[in-house]
Amino acid sequence: MVRLYVEDWSPEYGAPFESDPDTLPGEVVVDTAVEVRGAWEPLPGRDDGVRRVAFVDGVQRIEARLTLDDPDTENDGGPLPGICAAYAVGASLWDREAGRSTFRDVTVGRVAVFGDAMLPDLPHVPGLDYVVEAAEGRDIPELRARLDRRRGQAEVATVLALLREGWFVVADGRLDDIGPHEAVGYIKSHHQSYLRPPESRIIGALRAGERTPVFLIPGHQFQRYSWYVRLAEIPYGHSWSGIARVEAPEAIGIERARVLADRTAALLPLAAMPLHLDARAPQNLVPIAALERELRRWLGDEGLVRRALRAAIHGAPAGAA
Amino acid sequence: MTDEAMPALQTSERVGRVVGVGHTSSQEFRAVLDEGAHLAVDDLVVVRTEVPGVGTLCTYGVVVESEATYEGAAYESDVHRIAGDYAMGGGLQPAAKVRTARVAVTRVDPEVWVAADPGEEVFRARGVDRDRALYADEMRHPLAVGRGRDGEPVYLDLDFFDGTKGGHMSIAGVSGVATKTTFAFFFVRLLAGHPELLGPSAANTRVLVFNVKGEDLLYLDRPGTEFTDDDAAAWRRLGVEPTPFALATPGLRASTPHATPGVPTVAYWAPLRAHAGDVLMPDVSGRADGVAVFTWTPREFIDEGLLEFVFTDATDARNQISFVEERVRAQLKRLAVDVLGASGAVVLREQNDREGGQRAVHARGPERVIRTLRDLADEIATHLEPEDGAEPDYAWSGRVQGGTVSAFMRRLHAASMDSRLGRLVRDGESHRIDRLAATVSVVAIQNLHDLAQRFVVGALLRETFRDKEESGQRLPLSIMVLDELNKYAPREGQSPLKEMLVDIAQRGRSLGVLMIGAQQSASRVAPDVLENASIRVTGRLDAAESERAEYGWMLPSTKARARLLKPGTMVLGQPAVPVPIVLNFPRVPWATRPDEVRREADADPFRGL
Numbered sequence: 001m002v003r004l005y006v007e008d009w010s011p012e013y014g015a016p017f018e019s020d021p022d023t024l025p026g027e028v029v030v031d032t033a034v035e036v037r038g039a040w041e042p043l044p045g046r047d048d049g050v051r052r053v054a055f056v057d058g059v060q061r062i063e064a065r066l067t068l069d070d071p072d073t074e075n076d077g078g079p080l081p082g083i084c085a086a087y088a089v090g091a092s093l094w095d096r097e098a099g100r101s102t103f104r105d106v107t108v109g110r111v112a113v114f115g116d117a118m119l120p121d122l123p124h125v126p127g128l129d130y131v132v133e134a135a136e137g138r139d140i141p142e143l144r145a146r147l148d149r150r151r152g153q154a155e156v157a158t159v160l161a162l163l164r165e166g167w168f169v170v171a172d173g174r175l176d177d178i179g180p181h182e183a184v185g186y187i188k189s190h191h192q193s194y195l196r197p198p199e200s201r202i203i204g205a206l207r208a209g210e211r212t213p214v215f216l217i218p219g220h221q222f223q224r225y226s227w228y229v230r231l232a233e234i235p236y237g238h239s240w241s242g243i244a245r246v247e248a249p250e251a252i253g254i255e256r257a258r259v260l261a262d263r264t265a266a267l268l269p270l271a272a273m274p275l276h277l278d279a280r281a282p283q284n285l286v287p288i289a290a291l292e293r294e295l296r297r298w299l300g301d302e303g304l305v306r307r308a309l310r311a312a313i314h315g316a317p318a319g320a321a
Numbered sequence: 322m323t324d325e326a327m328p329a330l331q332t333s334e335r336v337g338r339v340v341g342v343g344h345t346s347s348q349e350f351r352a353v354l355d356e357g358a359h360l361a362v363d364d365l366v367v368v369r370t371e372v373p374g375v376g377t378l379c380t381y382g383v384v385v386e387s388e389a390t391y392e393g394a395a396y397e398s399d400v401h402r403i404a405g406d407y408a409m410g411g412g413l414q415p416a417a418k419v420r421t422a423r424v425a426v427t428r429v430d431p432e433v434w435v436a437a438d439p440g441e442e443v444f445r446a447r448g449v450d451r452d453r454a455l456y457a458d459e460m461r462h463p464l465a466v467g468r469g470r471d472g473e474p475v476y477l478d479l480d481f482f483d484g485t486k487g488g489h490m491s492i493a494g495v496s497g498v499a500t501k502t503t504f505a506f507f508f509v510r511l512l513a514g515h516p517e518l519l520g521p522s523a524a525n526t527r528v529l530v531f532n533v534k535g536e537d538l539l540y541l542d543r544p545g546t547e548f549t550d551d552d553a554a555a556w557r558r559l560g561v562e563p564t565p566f567a568l569a570t571p572g573l574r575a576s577t578p579h580a581t582p583g584v585p586t587v588a589y590w591a592p593l594r595a596h597a598g599d600v601l602m603p604d605v606s607g608r609a610d611g612v613a614v615f616t617w618t619p620r621e622f623i624d625e626g627l628l629e630f631v632f633t634d635a636t637d638a639r640n641q642i643s644f645v646e647e648r649v650r651a652q653l654k655r656l657a658v659d660v661l662g663a664s665g666a667v668v669l670r671e672q673n674d675r676e677g678g679q680r681a682v683h684a685r686g687p688e689r690v691i692r693t694l695r696d697l698a699d700e701i702a703t704h705l706e707p708e709d710g711a712e713p714d715y716a717w718s719g720r721v722q723g724g725t726v727s728a729f730m731r732r733l734h735a736a737s738m739d740s741r742l743g744r745l746v747r748d749g750e751s752h753r754i755d756r757l758a759a760t761v762s763v764v765a766i767q768n769l770h771d772l773a774q775r776f777v778v779g780a781l782l783r784e785t786f787r788d789k790e791e792s793g794q795r796l797p798l799s800i801m802v803l804d805e806l807n808k809y810a811p812r813e814g815q816s817p818l819k820e821m822l823v824d825i826a827q828r829g830r831s832l833g834v835l836m837i838g839a840q841q842s843a844s845r846v847a848p849d850v851l852e853n854a855s856i857r858v859t860g861r862l863d864a865a866e867s868e869r870a871e872y873g874w875m876l877p878s879t880k881a882r883a884r885l886l887k888p889g890t891m892v893l894g895q896p897a898v899p900v901p902i903v904l905n906f907p908r909v910p911w912a913t914r915p916d917e918v919r920r921e922a923d924a925d926p927f928r929g930l
Contacts, residue, residue, distance in 0.1 A: 092415045100404070101415035271413050277396055286402050286414045290393055294415070 002070040004082075004120065006310050028218060030194045034225065034254055035261075036213040040202045045209045045229070045265025051096050053267065054162045055287040057172035058089035058151045059295045062144070063305050066112070066313075068120055081138055082114035084130060084309060085147045088295040089154040091162060091169075092287040101287055105158050108298050111150050113143040125312040128305060152176055159183055170264070172288050177222040180251035184260055185224075186268070187245040188283035194226065194245075204239035206230040211265035214257050216250060223250035225257040229265045231272040232282040244268065244283050333444035333451075336360055339368055340421060341439025347429065350382070350436065352422045352443040360384050360422040362878065363470040363903045365446040365454040368437040380437045381446060381454035382424035383900050385878040391416040425876060427454055427900050447471075456897050462518045464511060465559045466893065467904030474559065475904040477856065478897040479518050484795050487855025487896055488830030491806075491846075492839040493871075494860025500888050501839035502538065504858060505530075505802050506761075507909055508837070513585035513760060514561030525797035528761040529785060531778055533804055536607040537914055538763050541587045542568040544919040545912035555907035565911035569759040570611045585760035590615045592769060592777075593744045601752070604768045607915045612765070616745055616752040617780070618665025619691045623653045630779035631736050633772070633816045641721050643817075645729040648719045649701055657691075658682050665748035666692045669700060692748040694737040698730075706730055741770045745777065754781065756799075778809055779818045786825055786834055795833035801825075806838035807845040819847060826853035843871040857894040859901075861886040875901050 032040070066082035090106035112122050112130040115138030122132050133150075135142045156176050159169050163181045175185030193200055194217065202212055211229040226247040234241045246264045248257050272282035273289060280289075299305075337354040339345055350368075354360060364384045372378045391403055393416035402414035424443075429435070430453065446454045457463050457476045462483075465474035481487035490508070492501045509528050516523035532538040542565050556563035562583075569586035589612040591603035603612040617627065628650045632642055656669040659681035668688045684690045691697050704717040705726050718726050736742045756762050764781065766774045785799050803809060803822075810822040825834055826849060838854065840846050844866065857874055862883040866872075872880060874894040879901045883892060889908065894901045912918040 094413055096412070099412035101412055103415050274398070277398075290414050290416070293395075294393065 002068065002120065004122070004313050005067045005069060006306070006313050007065040007067055028194070030226075031216040031218070032195070032199050032213070034214055034216045035258055040199050040213055042202060042206050042210040043213060043262075043265070045211060045267075045269075046262035047266040048259060048263050050168050050263060050267075052167045053094040053096065054167040054169045055092045055094070055172070055271075055285065055291060056089070056155060056158050056162065056169055057092075057288050057291050057295070058087055058155045059292050059299070060085060060087035060147055060151050061296075061299055061302065062147070063110075063302060064309050065140075066114075068114060068118065080115055080118055081140065081143065082112060082120075083140070083143050083147070084110070084112045085144075086110045086299050086305070087147065087151040087154065088298045089151060089158050090291060090295055090298070091158055092291040092294075093162075093167065094287060101290075103291065103294050105161065106295065106298050107154055107158070109150060109154060111147055113146045115139070115143060123312045125308050128308060168263075170268075170285075175224060175247050175249065178249060180249060182252055182256060182260060183248070184264060185247045186264075186285070186288075187247070188280070190240070190243070190245060193240075195228075203228060203243060206243070208233050208242070209265060209269050211261055214254065214261050217247070224248065225250055225252075225254070225261075227261045227265075229261075229268055231269045232275070234275065234282070242272075242282055333367055333447045335442050336366070336445050337422075337443045339437050339439050339441045339443060345436040345439055347434040347436050348426050350380075350424055350426070351388075352424055354420040354422065359420065360387060360443075360445070361470060362387055362882070364422075365427075365451050365469070365471070366422075366424055367444050367446045367450045367454060368441050370435065370438045370441050372433060372435050375431065375433050375435070378433060378435055379428075379430045379450075379453070380426055381428040381430070381450070382426045383454070383902070384422045385425045385876050385900075386423040387420070388423065389418065389420045392419045393417060423878075425900050427898065428456065455902065460897060464515060464518060466508060466511060467891070467906035468555065468558070469902065469904055475893065475902050477893065478895055479512075481855040481896050482835065483519065483798055484830040484833055484835065488835050489826060489854040490835075490837045490856040490858060491843060491851055491854035492837065492858045492860070493843045493862065493866075494839075494841070494886075494891075495863055495866075496841050500860040500891065502530075502802070502804055503909055503913055504860070504891055504906065505837045505839060506538075506541065506911075507906055509761065509800065509802070510566070510585065510909070511559060511561055514583065516583070519798065520796065522797035525757075526760065526800065527756055527797065528800045528802060529756055529781060530761060530763050530802035531774075531781075531804070532763055532765045532767055533774060533808075534767055535914070536605060536765065536767065539589055539605060539608055539612070539765060540912035540915065540918050541566040541761065541763065542611070543912045544910060545908070545917045546919045547913075547917055548908050548910045552907040553910070556910070559907075563907075563910040566759075566761055568611050570613050571755055571758045572613055586758075587761040587763060588755070588759035589613065589763045589765060590754045591765040592616070592773075593747070603765070605765050614752055615754045615764070616747050618748050618751060619667050619693070619697055619746060620657065620659060620665050620748075621751065621753065622694070622697070622746050623657045623667065625780070625784070626650050626654065627776070627780050628653065629817050630776045630783075631742060631772075632732065633775040633779060633818045640728060641725045642729050642732065644719055644721055645705075645717075645725060649705075649717055649729075652704075652717050653697075653701075660684050660690055663690060663692065663748055665751065666690050694743050694746040697746070698733045698737040701733065702730055736772060742773050742776055745769075745773060756781075756785065775809065775816075775818055778803070779821065782818075782821055782825065786821070786829065786832070789829075789832040789834050793832075795831065798833045798835060800835050800837060802837045802839070804839045806840040806850065807842065810838075810847040810850045812845050812847055823847060823849045826850040842866045842869075844869040855896050859883055859886075859892045859894075860888070860890070879903070 062083050062085045064084040068080040088108045091104050092101050093104050094101045110128055110130045111133055113133045113135050115135050117134045119132055119134050122130055133146050135146050159171050162169050169183035170186050172186055208230050211227050214225050214227045217224045217226050224247040228243055228245050230242050231244055232242045248260050271285040273284050273286050275281045278284050336358040337352045340351040340353050362384050366382050368380045370378045403416045452458045460478040462479035463476035464479045466477045467475050469475045494501050544565055553563050564584050566587035567584045570588040591605045591612050593614050594602040594604040601614040603614045605612050632646050657667040658670050660666045660668055661681045661683050668684050668690055689700050691700055704714045713726050766777050789799055810819045843851055864884050867880040867883050879892055890905050892901045892903050
C-alpha cells in the first residue's frame with residue numbers, strides 16, 4: 001500500500017542550487033548603443049519626484065521533505081521524493097510625501113510537490129492549506145522549480161496589482177515578463193558582467209547616485225533594458241562593490257527607460273542599507289530587508305509547521321512530536 | 322447632560338488585547354492597544370477570560386506603565402529610516418508603531434488566580450466594572466476622597482480608618498507642597514459631610530489638631546481666595562457642599578451665628594501670651610478673635626500627672642530622671658490639697674494633717690501656696706535639694722545618685738520659666754481645652770518652646786486617650802491630627818510621648834482613638850506607629866525617601882512617579898485595594914495660609930442678590 005513519510009533530516013539539505021532558466025551574462029551580447037552612441041561616461045541620477053514607490057519581494061521555505069513509498073508498485077524508481085513548502089509575497093509601500101512606509105498585499109501560499117507526475121492525497125493539515133502539485137522528474141531541484149514558479153507568479157500578480165494603482169514598482173530580482181509596464185527589477189549580485197571593455201571600465205568610475213547608460217539585453221520573448229547604478233562608495237571596496245543592476249521591460253521604449261534609469265540612480269542610494277547593519281549592505285535595500293523579515297514572520301514558526309505536518313501524516317497527536 | 326452625569330451609564334469600551342509575547346501572569350499582563358485607543362497610567366481595565374471549569378473570569382487591573390515602540394526596528398538608527406526626514410530617505414523602512422500598557426492586576430473575580438488569556442480583549446473599566454476594579458462594591462462604608470485620572474470618584478473604605486477593620490492614617494510627602502495637612506482636613510471635612518457613614522454618633526466625632534508651624538490652621542473658618550468654582554463643583558461631585566468650618570470657640574460673642582447642621586465647627590486654642598498681665602491674651606498674631614486661652618491649674622497639673630510630659634527629651638529616658646519624676650509625681654498626688662480662696666492652687670500637706678479631712682484648707686504661715694509651675698518647682702526643690710545641704714528626702718528622690726537629682730531639678734527649673742512651660746500652668750479659673758466644644762479643636766502651639774509643644778501634645782493626647790478608655794465606646798470617634806509625627810514618635814530613642822503614641826497606634830483602633838499622622842519622611846517615624854496605620858497617603862516624595870521600605874506598598878512605577886506629583890495629587894494605599902491608587906482632590910474652601918484669607922467684602926455670600 002502507498003504510504004507517506006515525513007523525513008527527519010533538514011528540509012533545506014541539498015537545496016542551494018539556483019536554477020536560472022535565463023540566459024547568463026556570458027552567453028549574450030548586449031546592445032550598448034541604445035541610449036548613448038560612442039564612448040560611455042557616468043550619468044548622474046535625477047529624482048523626478050515620483051511620489052509612490054513600491055518594493056515587491058517574496059520569500060520561500062521548504063518546510064518538510066516527504067517520501068511516498070509504495071512497495072507494491074511496478075514503478076522501480078523506489079520511494080518517491082516530495083516537498084512541502086511555503087512562500088510569502090508582499091510589498092513595502094513608500095509614500096514619499098507622507099514620509100512613511102507600510103506593508104501591504106502579503107499573500108502566503110503553501111504547496112506540496114511530488115515527482116514523477118504523481119498527485120497523491122495529502123492528509124488535511126489543520127491551519128495549513130497545501131496545494132498538491134506534480135513535477136515531471138524526481139530531482140529536488142525540479143521540485144523546487146515548481147515552488148519558484150508559484151512564488152514568481154504571486155510576485156507578478158502583486159506587481160501588476162500595484163502598477164494598476166499607479167505605484168512605481170521595484171521588484172527584487174530579475175523581472176518576469178510583465179508587458180509594457182513601468183516596473184523595474186533590482187538585482188543585487190552579479191557573478192558576471194554584461195559589459196565588456198571598453199564599456200565595463202566605466203563601472204569603476206561611477207560615483208554614488210550615478211549610473212551607466214542603458215543597454216539592451218536581448219531575449220527570445222522578453223527583452224529588457226538594463227543599467228548599473230552605484231548605491232554607495234565603499235571605503236576599501238573593489239570597483240564592483242556597491243553596484244546594483246536594474247532592468248526594465250524593453251516594451252516601454254528607450255525614452256521611458258531613460259527616465260526610470262535616472263530615477264533609480266537617484267532613489268536607490270537613499271534606500272541602501274548602512275554598511276554596518278547588514279552583511280549584504282548596501283545592496284540589500286532597507287525596505288526589502290524589512291519586507292523579507294516581515295514575510296518570514298508570516299510564514300509562521302517552522303517547528304510548529306513541521307509538528308503539525310508530522311501529526312497529520314503520521315497520525316500522531318498534534319501536541320506530541 | 323454633562324459628562325459628569327454619565328459615568329453610571331457608561332459601559333466599558335474596548336481598547337486593545339492582552340499581549341501574548343512573553344507570559345501573562347495572575348499579577349501582571351500587558352495590553353497592546355487598538356489603533357486610535359489609548360491607555361494612560363492609572364487607567365483601570367478589565368479582561369474577561371473563559372477558564373475551563375470556572376466559567377468567565379474577570380481580571381481587573383490598573384495601568385502602571387505606558388509603552389510604545391516601532392515593531393520591526395532592529396537598530397536604534399532604524400528610527401531615522403522609519404520616521405526620518407525626506408531628504409535622508411526617511412520613511413523607507415516600514416514599521417508598525419505599537420502602543421502597549423503594563424497592567425497590574427487588582428482583582429480577579431471569582432477569586433481564581435488564573436492569568437488572563439493572551440489575545441483576550443481589554444476594556445477600559447467603567448461603571449460597574451470600574452467599581453469592581455477598585456473594590457468599591459465590597460466597601461461597606463465607601464467615602465469618595467478624590468477623583469481618579471478618569472474623573473470618577475476614588476473611594477476609601479472607612480472601615481479601615483474608623484477602627485472597624487483597621488485604623489489610623491499616615492500621610493507622607495515633602496514639605497512646602499502644603500498638601501499633607503490640607504489633605505488631612507479635606508478628609509476630616511468630607512467625613513463630617515457624610516454623617517451617614519458613621520451612624521448616629523457622627524455629629525459627635527471630635528478632631529484634635531496641633532498647629533505647629535506658622536498659623537496655617539487658624540483659618541479653617543475663613544473662606545480662601547484660591548477656591549474656584551471648579552473646586553466647588555469637584556466637592557459637590559464628592560457629595561459635600563464645600564463650606565469652611567463654622568467658628569465655635571467657647572466664650573465667643575453671642576452674635577456668632579449658630580452652627581448649621583452638617584457644617585462642622587472649629588474652636589481655636591492658644592497658650593497665654595507671656596507677660597500678658599491680668600487680661601488673658603492668646604499667643605497668636607494673625608487673628609484677633611475666636612481664639613481661647615488654655616492653661617492648666619496646678620491642681621490639674623498634679624491630678625493628671627502632667628509632670629511626666631515635662632521630661633520628654635529622648636536623653637531624659639537614658640539617665641534616670643524618669644525614676645525621680647515618677648517618685649515626685651506620686652508624692653505630689655498624695656500631698657496636694659486645695660487652698661480655700663485660691664482656686665486651682667494647692668499646698669502640700671500630709672493626709673493626717675488636714676483639719677478633719679477637708680478637701681480644701683487655709684494656707685498656714687510658712688506653707689508655700691503653689692500657684693505656678695515655678696512655685697511647684699521651688700516646693701519640690703525643698704525636698705530634693707534642701708537648703709541646709711542635707712541629703713534629699715528619699716520619699717521624693719528614691720535611691721538615685723545625687724547627680725540625677727540635680728539634673729532633674731535643673732531641668733524642672735528651666736522648664737518652669739515663662740518662656741517654656743511656665744505660662745501653661747497658673748491658678749485661677751480653669752482654662753482647660755474643651756475638646757468637645759467643636760468638631761475640630763485647633764491647638765496653636767507654634768509659638769511655644771519645643772519642650773512646651775511636646776508637653777501640650779502629650780497632655781492632650783493622654784487626656785483624649787483616657788477619656789475613651791474610660792468610656793469603653795469606640796464611637797463617637799476621636800481623631801488626632803499630628804503634623805511632624807517624627808518629632809513626637811521618632812524612630813530612635815524613648816520618651817513618654819513616643820510610648821503613648823505607640824500605645825495609641827496599637828490600641829487606639831479599638832477605642833476609636835485614631836491618628837492622622839503627617840510627616841516628611843515616614844522612615845524617620847517609629848515603625849510601631851507607622852505599621853499600625855491602615856490607610857497610607859503620599860504626596861510628592863523625595864527620590865531617596867521613596868526607595869525606603871516604608872513605601873513598599875507602592876508599586877515601582879508609582880514610586881517613580883511620586884517624585885513628580887503636583888499639589889492636589891496623592892497616592893492612596895488601603896488594605897481593601899491591593900494596589901496604590903493615584904487621586905486628585907480639589908482645593909479646600911477655607912484659607913490654608915494667612916494671605917489666602919478672603920476679605921469680608923469678597924466673602925459676602927449674598928452679594929449679587
